[in-house]
Amino acid sequence: MTDFVMGPEVRLERPAYVDPTARIFGRVSAREGSSFWPYCVIRAEGAEVRIGLACNVQDGAVIHVGSGRGSRIGDYCSIAHRAVVHGAEVEDDCLIGIGAVVMDGAKIGRRSVVGAMALVPPGVEIPAGSVVMGVPGKVVASRDNFAQVRRNALIYHRNALAYAEGRHDAWRGEAFAQWREQLAQRLAAGEEVGV
Numbered sequence: 001m002t003d004f005v006m007g008p009e010v011r012l013e014r015p016a017y018v019d020p021t022a023r024i025f026g027r028v029s030a031r032e033g034s035s036f037w038p039y040c041v042i043r044a045e046g047a048e049v050r051i052g053l054a055c056n057v058q059d060g061a062v063i064h065v066g067s068g069r070g071s072r073i074g075d076y077c078s079i080a081h082r083a084v085v086h087g088a089e090v091e092d093d094c095l096i097g098i099g100a101v102v103m104d105g106a107k108i109g110r111r112s113v114v115g116a117m118a119l120v121p122p123g124v125e126i127p128a129g130s131v132v133m134g135v136p137g138k139v140v141a142s143r144d145n146f147a148q149v150r151r152n153a154l155i156y157h158r159n160a161l162a163y164a165e166g167r168h169d170a171w172r173g174e175a176f177a178q179w180r181e182q183l184a185q186r187l188a189a190g191e192e193v194g195v
Helices: 146-164 173-188
Strands: 023-030 041-051 062-064 071-073 084-086 130-133 138-142
Touching: 062 071, 071 084, 146 173
Parallel strands: 023 041, 041 062, 041 071, 062 084
Antiparallel strands: 130 138
16 A cells, blocks of 8 residues: 555555555445546545445545535446546445545436436436446436446456556466457346456
8 A cells, every 4th residue: 555545544454456546535435346546536524425336536536525424435436547536425336436526415326327428417316227327327227237337346356456467467468368258248147246
């Protein structure tokens, strides 16, 4: 871990990877296998941020508290590059797309995808199994996104373990291609593959 992941209130349970540029402050907890990528920021001053099992908080993403409420990220979630979760709840197996914003009091139902650059306004509840796009964000499709989202989280977990060893090659080569194909098949068959 870095000098910037400090303080008696930060509790990261066996993270897969914490980039030296990650900034994590306040009452932040994360379950095993989560990863924190370059320049992500997680701040929890007045409330708590809780992050689930094997999540990835990607480059430049921000998770913060808002309006006196914390943020909660469920298990196997991906908070993509430059995404913002501000005082909101994201249930298990969700993907918050590149540049998307989820505002105070919003709740994203499990197995949902919030598309790139979408804005989920304050207090909006997105049903489970939704695809959200636009500004303001609207549900444009309903489907079980489990295989897609869990696959993304597990691919990031594999990459995080490699980065923790100083390797930046986890997404290359025949072994990765075979692993990824087997993972896709298992998830398509409905198997609850995890870390």
